[in-house]
Amino acid sequence: MDPKDVCVEIENDEFYSKFLVDSVKPIIGENISVSEQVSKLALGIEKLTKSLEKQVLDKHNDLLTQASHISDLEAMLESVRSQVQNLLRGAEKLKDRVHGPYAALEKQTVMLERVQIVCNLLRHASKILILWNKLSSVKDNPPKEAIILFELNELISDYNFEGITLLDEVLKQVDHRKRDLLNNATELLQSSLLSGDKAKLLQCFKVFHNLQCTEEQIKKTVDSMLSDLKKEISTALNVQMVSIEVKKSSSGRIAPGKANIMNAHDFKIKLWDNIDKLFQIAIYNSCTKVIMLQNVVNELHAIGNFRNILKNFWKELSTIFSTELEKSPSNVNQSVEIDFPKLLKCFNDLIVRLKCKDLEMNRASLSRWENAFLSKSLGKLLDPVRTMWHLNQVPTMDQIDNAIRVIAEALSVSLGDKQLSISLATSVAKSIKQMNMEAEQRMSMDSDVAQIIEPPTSSQQKNADLCNSLYYFSSQIKRVLVNMNSMLPQESIQIVQNSLKDISSTPILQLFAESIKNSLFIILMTMHDEPDLTRADDPNKKSLSCSPYMKELQQFVSRCRDIYLSMFQEKSALNECCINISKACVERFIQHVCNTRPLTKFGRVKLQIDCKQLETALSPLVNDITELGDHYRQLKALQLLLEKSPQEIAKSQCEGALLPYSIVMMFLFSFAGPQLLAPHTCAGWNIQKLMQWLDSHRNERDRLEFVAGALQRYQNHVRQNQIATYDEVYPVLLQLLEDGRNNFKV
Incomplete structure (x- = not known):
């Protein structure tokens, strides 16, 4: 298996x-x-x-082969082991040969180092003794003594001289002399700052510089001043101490059970008296010391760069003052918030008194009290404005005077501090805006506010009273600004003046102006119904008077001025309104005169008389008719135009007349025969439509093209009907049209 x-x-x-x-x-x-x-x-x-x-x-063959290889490996390993043993024995011999010289060299090196240390000690000891002996010869010269002591201190600090009896007493005396010299210099520094002795102060800093402790001494001196000032500030703001001082200064016996009751007015007086004394004495004296310290250090360029001693001191002082004020009781903080300008005045007066350019107000440290003061000031400014509108539809003069008094007080308390003045001016601008907004909300915009037929309605009288109240309010503020012009910053004045720009009777007067102008335009429209303008009589044999429409216009203008416009007291707005009405009346009169047709010689003389009478008619509106400027000059030009022939008119126009070419050309149509139709007649318009078109097309180019259309139509009529000659006025009109176009291009 x-x-x-x-x-x-x-x-x-x-x-x-x-x-x-x-x-x-x-x-x-x-x-x-x-x-x-x-x-x-x-x-x-x-x-x-x-x-x-x-x-x-x-695998028996492979096993036998590996077994024979193992024997060979063991033989090789034995050979390597014997070689390693020989190498180790050689390394041991080499170690023995190196270790001996190394130990000897190490021993010699230690001995040499000790010899060198001893030499340095002897050398330093020799220098110390030489300097010590030299020290006695400069005993009366602290700066040189400081140099020697500093060198001695550096030599002593290099090595440990413990056990060298020769130097024991010297070392003790060096340390003692250094402390005495430093203490004496410090005492001299304090006394020099108190006495203002600049020469001794210079000597002190030379000693400090030679002892290499200038920065430490400056810091210690400044910190000491700041610490003392902190205590002074804390004492001045301590409500219990203030209360005790008030009680001590109060006359008469205190009734039983009222020992802890203190008059708030007396407390406030004593508190600010303490703050004034704090700035005038303690803070002022400390600042003068630091300024002198800074000036002396600046003169000694060799002692290093200490350019910010005064700035750092002032910054720390501002921080300490704000911190101590913040920790003070609530009634102290409330007094500072209410009378914050007094605190700013203390700072500003101190800076002016010190006459130092490097000092400036650190407002960031006082921002809490400044913001609280500005908030309360804004409330005080807005309160009388809101109160006067609470029950009455129209404020009384007394209420306005009260608001003006509050505004004047707000602007006056900021005198001497530009930034606070600008901030308060901004608050005043808000109260002015509130006043204007309240009035605008009560303005009536009913349909009868611009009627000029019946006696003034209650809405019209109310609007006039509101405008007059705003005008009185605005004029009184302007009077306050004039009185304070030399004391207030221009930025503050500009802020308040800009806020007054929105207060004007012009919007309400403009409503009357539009109604009056529309009525005047209707009266002037009746000019075309006057029979005298077409009479063929010889005017030289007649004693002529002005036209009936002109008499009606005179009566109407006088009535409007006496009944409606007289309700308003703002002279500048009223004058602007009257001039606006007068200019519109003159312009419309010229337009009607130049578009009256037919017009006889008798009619032209009659219109000349009307031109003179128009000046009389407008006199209730403008005392000096020349105030109308170009409109007055155009009226005079029209008066001369009425007595000239077409050729004379063309010649005078080329010489530079004041009337526009288009108006003059419209007037020349009155000299033409019935076939040369007027421009508006060609267009199929009545005179009313023509006036509307002229109001909406004030560009001279459009008006010239309008007249050119009538001439072109007449030219076509002559050609179609093969009429032999043109109207004698036609060439004059063509020439004026060409001149007008060229003049317009130029």
């Missing part, structure tokens, strides 16, 4: 497989007796034995 088959058979057999597993459990079967198991084991062993014998028989 093949050996592999035998192994497989034993591994797969249930009985034999138990013997192939490593286990501490008994492998005796429960269903087979012991004798049977022994027999089976013997049978299995016999099978394995036969399998082994068979394998040995099959």
Whole structure:
């Protein structure tokens, strides 16, 4: 049987497989007796034995070959072992030959090192003794003494001189002299800072520099000042100490049972008195010392770079102050929040008094109290504005004056601090915006707010009163800004002025202006119904007066000014509104005059008179008619135009007249015969439609093309009907059209 088959058979057999597993459990079967198991084991062993014998028989040549090879291997191993033994013996001999010289060299090296140490000790000892002897000769010169002591200290620190009796006393004296010198320099530093003796302070720092302890001494000095200031700040802000001082300073006997009650006003006065003294004395004195310290250090360039002593001190001082203030009782914090500008003034006055460019306000450390103050200030500013609108539809002058007083106080408390002033100006702008918003919400926008037929309605009167209140509010604030112009930062003034730009009576006045202009336009429209404009009489023989429509216009303008516009007090907005109405009236008058047809010589003279009367009609609106600018000059140009012939008009237009080419050309149609139709007649429009078109087409190019269309139609009419000659005005119109187009291109 093949050996592999035998192994497989034993591994797969249930009985034999138990013997192939490593286990501490008994492998005796429960269903087979012991004798049977022994027999089976013997049978299995016999099978394995036969399998082994068979394998040995099959592989006996290979086994013999391997056995002979093992003998050869053992011989080779024996040879290698003998060679290794020889190598080890050689290595041992080599070790003995190297170890001896190495030990001797090591011993000599140790001896040389000890000799070198002794030499250095002797050399250092010699230098120490020389310097020590030299020290006595410079006893009265602390900077040189410091140099020698520093060199001695460096020499002493290099080696341990313990056991050298020659130097024991010297070492003790060096340490003692160094401490004395440092203590004396420190005391001199403090006294020099107090007395302001710059020369002695320079000497101190030379000593510190020579002792290589400048940074340590500066830190110690500054820390000491900060520690003292911390105590001073804590004492000044201590509410119990303040209370005791207030009680001591109060006159009269304190009633029984009221020993702990303190007047809040007296407490606040004493608290701020303490803070003022703190800044004026303790903090000021410490800052002057540090400034002097910084200046002295800056002069001694050789001692190192200590450029930030003052800045670091100021930063730490600000932090200490804010920390101590934060730890103080609530009534102290509330007093600081309410009167925060006083605290800023203390800082700013201190900086100005110190006259040091390197110092600036550290606002971050005070942000908590500044934000609280700004929040309360905003509430104070908004409160009178909201209160005045709570019950009344229109605020009274007293209520507005109260709001102005609060605004003026808010702007005045920030004097001396630019950033706080800007912040408060922003809060003032918010209160102004609130005022404007409250007024706008109460403005009436009913259908009758712009009527100009009946007496002013309650809505119109209310709107006027609201506008007047806003105007009074705005004008009073502007007066406050003028009074404070030299004290407030320009940025603050600009913020408040920008917030006032939205306050104006113009929107309500604009409603009246539109109604007035529409009524004026209707009155001017009746110009075309005037019979005098077509009369053939000789005007030179008549004493002419203005036209009825002009009289009506004069009465209407005067009535509107006296009844409606007089309700408003804001002169600038009212003047702007009146000028706007006047310009619109002049422009529409010119348009109607230039489009009136037919128009006789009598009519032109009549219109000349109307031009003069228009100035009178507009006088209730504008005191000086020249304020209308180009519109006034165009009215004067129209007055001259009415007395000229078409050729004269064309010539004057080429010489640079003020009236647009399109308007002048429309006027020249009045000189033409019935076949040369006016532009709006060609378009099939009435005069009202023409005015609407002119309002929506203000571009001179569009208007010239509109007139050109009428000329083109007339030209086609002449050709179609084979008319021999053109109207005498036609060539003038063509020339003006060409000039107008060229002028427009230029």
